[in-house]
Amino acid sequence: MASSRTPAIMILGTGSNVGKSLVVAGLCRLFADRGLRVRPFKPQNMSNNAAATMGGEIGRAQALQARAARIAAHVDMNPVLLKPESEAGSQIILQGRVAGHLPSGDFARRGDFLPRVLESFERLAAQADLVVVEGAGSPAETNLRARDIANLGFARAAGVPAILVGDIDRGGVIASLVGTHAVLDEADRGMIRAFAVNRFRGEVALFADGVETIRRATGWPCLGVVPWFAQASHLPAEDGLDLRSTPARPGAELKIAVPVLPGIANFDDLDPLKLEPAIDLVLLRPGQALPGDTGLVILPGSKTTLRDLAALRAQGWDGDILAHRRRGGHVLGLCGGYQMLGRVVRDPHGLEGPPGEAPGLGLLDVETELDRAKTVRETDFVHGASQRAGRAYEIHLGRTDGPDRVRAPFSVDGRGEGAASPDGRVVGSYLHGVFASDPVRAAFLEPIAGSWLSGGMSYEEAVEATLDELAAHLERHLDIEAILALARQRPAPG
Structure with a gap:
């Protein structure tokens, strides 16, 4: 034809x-x-x-x-x-x-x-x-x-x-x-x-x-x-304005809080979490404080890391996250969120706005410099702690390196990907989509929840249905x- x-x-x-x-x-x-x-x-x-x-x-x-x-x-x-x-x-x-x-x-x-x-x-x-x-x-x-x-x-x-x-x-x-x-x-x-x-x-x-x-x-x-x-809420949202917290789940075994920053990107990482019955997903809007019973804070991807880092501080969420960490809480940074967890983020070429740099939250001993080469790929990965595998993707500018990279939480093609603090409570990664794998999601979240996530579901089957x-x-x-x-x-x- x-x-x-x-x-x-x-x-x-x-x-x-x-x-x-x-x-x-x-x-x-x-x-x-x-x-x-x-x-x-x-x-x-x-x-x-x-x-x-x-x-x-x-x-x-x-x-x-x-x-x-x-x-x-x-x-x-x-x-x-x-x-x-x-x-x-x-x-x-x-x-x-x-x-x-x-x-x-x-x-x-x-x-x-x-x-x-x-x-x-x-x-x-x-x-x-x-x-x-x-x-x-x-x-x-x-x-x-x-x-x-x-x-x-x-x-x-x-x-x-x-x-x-x-x-x-x-x-x-x-x-x-x-x-x-x-x-x-x-x-x-x-x-x-x-x-x-x-x-x-x-x-x-x-x-x-x-x-x-x-x-x-x-x-x-x-x-x-x-x-x-x-x-429709079971399918990935197209726009950040469509993001919503899950309805209150009194029996949830884990509360996850996500600051919604102006340049939030690739937030499909949250989709499997909002469908998991054992998880209470709270999306923080400007003016809202981090709930005291949060088990895990996720800093999602960002198209404008330095601008979003400034917005995080302007909302006082940096103090909330640091206090959460001192109480023994867990923090996960994905892509731009991973970059924010380090000691410094540099954008010398002005790739995401005016050239400049800013201190990160200092929760990971790594540094990031944005460069013109953009990584865009789909890839297989392995979760190091459980050896469970999945399929993910990367879309990012920048290189992140430092001592905490030796404890990479994932591996891609046999090489470590991401970084983790010595006690494992702060983790960063450039991989998007890791939670779409049911075995990886369970293996990553169960230690944080302190118990088996009893509401386990098949994310891929839920989307297809x-x-x-x-x-x-x-x-x-x-x-x-x-x-x-x-x-x-x-x-x-x-």
């Missing part, structure tokens, strides 16, 4: 966080289970939650969508990834590789990426029976339309029809759908062929008049009203045959 005619459909949203990513993931699983070769695609993503794939890095949401489609993730699934470094701009990841820095106000340059975006899309389409495309933000941001590659700019350039999704849970769904129709020009409006309403709570029939109001005002047919999918449930949920509430029919009716590009 010629790639230019491969069926494709684009899922747009009336705004950010309306559920586009999960709708695409559910459709990928649904169509894959029908025997179709499905490929997810997002032209441009802005997120510090990245996944390492063969060839580089992409947004974590696209990695989940690839998993839903039962295929390996590939850099072509998210050709432009913008990783915010500060309010001033973002690091550019172009087809998996670092390609410079984009100032926040440089909207015009984004249009320069369109040829590479279309190149990636065509390669994917050539291997597929169906491509499911995810938009970014909202197509109603007409001030950005001239150089848009993320929404209708891409849809028109590639000739991909779109479905507009609104989120009723946040309120104003009629206005957001009808308003989007109103502000679009005629050519853009024509690319949207239908709408759907997401995250409905209650009796769907009660919204029949609302559906009719939208249909009359826009001329678009409704493909369905999708009820709230509570199990949730993707299956999501696909079935969408099949019950969306007109799937109409979606397929629209995907086969691709207009000419341009």
Whole structure:
């Protein structure tokens, strides 16, 4: 099948966080289970939650969508990834590789990426029976339309029809759908062929008049009203704003506290922990103190280590963590969090902000210097204390070294990875995803909890089951045959 005619459909949203990513993931699983070769695609993503794939890095949401489609993730699934470094701009990841820095106000340059975006899309389409495309933000941001590659700019350039999704849970769904129709020009409006309403709570029939109001005002047919999918919390979050503490678990055997810093990155490390019934996961927001009964503090990854280290101190969390350590508590630093645990962090080239350095928390006898070489890879690893194995990934700048490296908690290719304090209560590592391995998670956490984690579960099985449930949920509430029919009716590009 010629790639230019491969069926494709684009899922747009009336705004950010309306559920586009999960709708695409559910459709990928649904169509894959029908025997179709499905490929997810997002032209441009802005997120510090990245996944390492063969060839580089992409947004974590696209990695989940690839998993839903039962295929390996590939850099072509998210050709432009913008990783915010500060309010001033973002690091550019172009087809998996670092390609410079984009100032926040440089909207015009984004249009320069369109040829590479279309190149990636065509390669994917050539291997597929169906491509499911995810938009970014909202197509109603007409001030950005001239150089848009993320929404209708891409849809028109590639000739991909779109479905507009609104989120009723946040309120104003009629206005957001009808308003989007109103502000679009005629050519853009024509690319949207239908709408759907997401995250409905209650009796769907009660919204029949609302559906009719939208249909009359826009001329678009409704493909369905999708009820709230509570199990969505079992899947990896795309945005740091989606991170939530677990509901109170009075019988939990271990409380884990995680300071949520401005540049938090690759926080999928927390996903297995939030599903573990024996764990009470507390995400600390600004103004909150570290709970006194915390057993383990995790400092997660960071896209801006020096800035986040300053934010940690500004919140007083450094004092809380040091007091926790003096009481015999455990601390784990991952990637940027690992760097913060050392004696000093240096950024002489200004790779994550202005050049500079700052003292770390001093809980590990190591030092870090950021350099221009970026490590991006998937790898097998072994947990040294238990000799249990798993699969992880690395995405980081910098080299960390010092005496505490002799007690590396993990090994990769027979070489030690990470560092640990002499008493083993403070551990750091560049590996992401180690807790996705059930045996490694149990072996690492049980000594801290002081007992067997009685609520043990299979994380990978939980994710797979949730993707299956999501696909079935969408099949019950969306007109799937109409979606397929629209995907086969691709207009000419341009």
